Structures are given as structure tokens and as C-alpha cells.
Amino acid sequence: GTAVYDPGPASRSLHLRAARVLHDNWTGTSTVPSRGLYPHQWSWDSAFIAIGLRHLSPLRAQVELETLLDAQWGDGRIPHIVFNPSVPLDAYFPSPDFWRSSTAGRAAGAPRTVQTSGIVQPPVHALAAWLVHVADPGLSRARGFLSRLYPRLAAWHRYLLHRRDLGGGGLASVVHPWEQGMDNAPSWDAPLSRVTPAPPRTFRRADLDHGAASDRPTDLDYGRYVALASDYRDREYVDGEGEFAVEDPAFNALLIASEYALARIAQELGATATARRARAERLTAALVERLWDPAEGMFFCRDVRTGELIPERGVAGLVPLLLPALPREIADSLVRTLRGPHFGLGGATRLVPSYDLTGEAFDPHRYWRGPAWFNTNWMLERGLRLHGEQALAGSLRAALLDTAGESGFAEYVTPYSGKACGALGFSWTAALTLDLLH
């Protein structure tokens, strides 16, 4: 007979609780990252959310990605926020009247019907689209899901690989810390220090209405985020001239992982995938060539404006473990770094921290300067499994599930004790919990 897999009462209730978070955060066409702090649609959040949602409702997972892609710009960029017009302007800063996408973004092809931001976030979308497809290929084919998404995802990658190759070495650059998704990571401190901050009284931070100030970026950071974003807007979102341009290992690793997924999508649609696979391998070589530091055993960011590597150990420098074509010695070296004193996997920490435990800027509470995040740990879990580290992956998975449940699906947690920080009922934490349970 068939063996029926019974996950047992504990994971059954974890599953139900995670499903409830995604249910509560669903708006009808997409999912907010969190009801209070982030009341709109965010780009890379939606990709992670879709990866979890596919286990509950493949249809909702498809719609999540379709809604995001409906807001794509003519030049191919997928905006980092799609604003919900029924949410009051002062609920989140910066709001649509700051970005002014429909006027300032006109030349770059911003959509007319929805308001968006003008910057991007990591390209997890093709990977998510492929995983959503395989959850229910019949439904996906019946709805023409991949055939509708494929040209848009291809345009998105084209935008990143052409307009955003600011360093000329084949990799994509981010032009704002919000684009890479780890807003106040210490890697940005040096390049941000050259930016003159907007004066504090010229904007009002809505995030402090919801989160503890000690868990969030500082006012000085915000002043610089605002200055960079308004300069970009004032240049009508034309790429190339901004003060801030950084090649980041996680952003590029996700682009490469998504390029492999696009190859699979192309194949499913009856097209040829060889050119895309070859490109993913070339990009992996470029990543190693430009960002790998053999002595430190990890990847670093490159500041395109100075040409120098930024010697801060952030979790972004471990994310390339996701890549299948990574040379064996590099994968081994990344695993050693993960287990060593800077990240403590399998030793001191519960989950992999966002930043070096021994680093000068380490702070166990402050956002991307130490706390552990569920999306980065989910990526590392996949990477460990891919490179044959089943035991380490298994214990990381168990720690992720325990911590997600105990923290009430927190946005992030302190790395040693797993104490909840930021928002609770955070969508990608719930979604990736569901993915790990399946």
C-alpha cells in the first residue's frame, strides 16, 4: 500500500499557523509583507511568498507574481514596491508622492495605472515562477502562466545585465541599499559615507510608528537613503550617474539562480535553453573573478565608484552557495566560513546572522547588522543541500522551523537566542516555513 506521510501534530499546527499568516496578509491580488510596517507589495518578498504559497494555493502563488509583473516598467525593471492605492499616504515612507513614478518614470516606461517605486530588488522572480509552475504544472499550462511571464522575466534580466552593468565586468550593480534588500548592512557604510544626507526635518519616518527604533536603521542612514532615492528620481531613473553603485554577491547570485530557472522555463515552453545555461555559467565565473576573496573564504561587495572590494563580512557573501557551477573548493571554503567564528553555524548561533559575529559593526538587534533573517537562512539551507552537506542543512532546517514557530513568524531574530525583532506575522517567514515543511 501507500505510506501516508504524517508530519505529526507539532508541524501540523506550525503549518496551520503559517497558512493563517499568509491568509491574513493576502489583499485579494497579492500579499503584504506585514500588515502594519509594510502595507504594500514588495518585489523580493512576493517572490519568497509565492514559493511558500504554492503549497497552499498554486493559483494564489501565480497571481502574486502576475500582480507584481503587471507593474513592470517598459525598460524591464520590476519596481521594489507596488503601491496599494487604498492605503493612506502616510502609512509608509517613502510613499508614491515621493517616487512620482508616473511622471518622473515616464521616459523609463513606468506604468500609467499603478504607482510604484523606481528602484528594484533582488531578482528572485524567475526562480519563484519556476517553483510555482512545478507545484501544479497542469494549472500553470491551462492558465498560460509561464508563456505570459517568460518574456517579462527575460526583459527583467536584460535590464539588469545591460543597464545595470555599471562596473563593466558583466555583473549587475545596485544603486541604493534598498535594492539589495539588506538595507543597513555594514557593507554599505563606506559607499554611503560619501552621500550627503537629506536633512532630518524634510521627511517623516513611518517605520518608527511600528518598529522599535533600536531594531531599525538610524536617522542618519535614512537621510542618506532619501538623498540617493530623490537624486535617482530627479534624474528620471536613468542609470549610470549616481553616487552609489555596488556589485553585491547575493543580488548577483540570485540573478544567476534565476537565469538557470529561465533556462528551465524556456525548455518547458519548447525553446532552447543552452544559451541561458551557458550565460549562467559565465556569470558564475564573473562573480568569482570579481567578488571572491580566497584568503577570507567568502565573497565581498565591490564598490564600483572606487573599484575596491568592501571588506565587511555579511551573509550576502555566503549566498552564492546556491549556485550549482561553483567550483568545489569555493563551496567547501564557504561551508568552513559558515561554521567558523564569524557566522557560528552548528555552534554558537541558532541561525546564521546577517553579519559577522566578531565584526566591529555587529549589533544583535539592529536589522541587517547582526540579526538572523529567514530568507537568507532558507537560501543557505538550499545551498548546503545542493553541495552535499545534508547533515548541516538538516539541522539548519530544524532550527529555522523551531525559531519561526517560537517567534510568531518574526521578521528577524537575534542570532544567539532567537528572540523576535521587527514585525510579527511576517509573510516570507511564514511562506518559507511552509516551503521547508514540504
Ligand code: 9WN
Ligand atoms: C525598504 C519588505 C522590505 C524587505 C527588505 C527589508 C525592508 C524596506 C524598509 O522591508 O525594507 O524596502 O522599509 O525597511 O530590508 O528586505 O523587502 O519586507
